[in-house]
Amino acid sequence: MSSGTLPPFAVLRAFDRVGRLGGIRKAAHSLQISHAIVSRHMAALETFLGVTLYNRRTGELTEAGRRYHARISAAISDMEAATSAVKGAHARPLTIWCSAGFSLHWLAQRLPDFRTGARDRSGPLVDLHSTDTEPSFRHDEADGDIRYLFDDDAKTLPDDMRAEEIARPVVFPVAAPSFRIGRHGALRKREDILDLPMIQERSDAEWASWLSLQGLSPRVSQPVARYGQAHLALVAARSGQGVALANHYLVADDLASGRLVKLSPDDGPWEPVRLGAYYFRCSRPRWNEPLVARFRRWLHKAVAQDEQAWSVPDGSAT
CATH class of the missing domain: 1.10.10.10 (Winged helix-like DNA-binding domain superfamily/Winged helix DNA-binding domain)
Known part of the structure; x- marks a missing residue:
């Protein structure tokens, strides 16, 4: 040497x-x-x-x-x-890992807009990995990662990683239109939801937190089953198994098509509860790379457009 x-x-x-x-x-x-x-x-x-x-x-x-x-x-x-x-940024693909529910119900539908929005009309190719497994940035498995983190989980971040909040959605209960509550098919009182079969993901923690923030007992009814991913819990809700917690990023299409409806009590709307947020995360050395920075800017713009379209009173029936 x-x-x-x-x-x-x-x-x-x-x-x-x-x-x-x-x-x-x-x-x-x-x-x-x-x-x-x-x-x-x-x-x-x-x-x-x-x-x-x-x-x-x-x-x-x-x-x-x-x-x-x-x-x-x-x-x-x-x-x-x-x-x-x-x-040229299109010389290599941009590898993005994303939680299964968000990628299936929101991101995958909008990725073509990221490409066609580029000046050269062809844009960079995005290699999307839909997975609930987090990538290893140290081993260069991904350029960026998008997933929902509950507020307690988002407080700690490795020294070699940066994170940016993308969206903090309101969480609300949904069910299939065929799902009947009582004799009249409606929640008469807020506490009536405690008697319904609640569809859970990995545990009852999300339901317990949501109920507590509604001023109700965090007593969670026995679930029909537990589903490890949000989009699987929504499949159960569509089939009429019970009530699931969701947000617009996961159920906007279902609400628009009528496959799912929001459940609202007769005695007043739910409190607008936010339990966490979707974050974009990346290794610190690559945070300001042109392609990564362009993707972050596009994410914020796409989220803002949809948030404006969904700006209806929280807890309203759809």
Whole structure:
């Protein structure tokens, strides 16, 4: 290795991949070179710096390696962003992971608007992964991630990640039109909802919080079953199994078509309850990359347009 101020870029590139992907063999596979070459690059870089960067027993970066990688990774991301800006943002796809319900009922329908809204009318390709599994930004699994976080869960964020609130929707109960409540098919009093079969997702926590904020006992009725995802709970609601909690991002089409209706008591509207928000999250080094920033701006615009279209009194029947 030369005795210049900086190590060769190939060496830094290999070190960056080892740090991002968590191992020499994974970095070698990503770079399409042999793991022996990556191992030599790591050894050469450690000699150049005079410190140990990689624990070969555990396969992890040392403390010095993590500190150095944070800055090297940010610098390489800046160079990638600058190159993409010159070549054109459409040169590579934008990989977005998103929770299943939001991607199915809202995002997937609107992605063509992101592409056709570009100046060149072709726009960047979005590679959408609909999943309730969160990506590893450290391993470059995604450029960005969108999912609903309850307020308590959103308070903690890893140091290498940034997050931005996209939408904070009102949560309300919905059911199939065929679902009958009592003899007259309506909630006479607010507390009557406590006697209905409540469709749950992973637990009764969301229902308990919503009921408490309505001033009711957080007593949740025995569910017919538990569904691990929001869109599965809505399938159960459409089939008449009971009442589910939802928001406009999940049920706007169902409300418009009449497949689902809001349930409102005769003695007054529900309180507008917001239990959490949809967030866009990204690794800090890539937050201001042109393609990521463009997608965030488009998200905010699309959300604002729909929020305006849905601006009806909270808790009203539809």
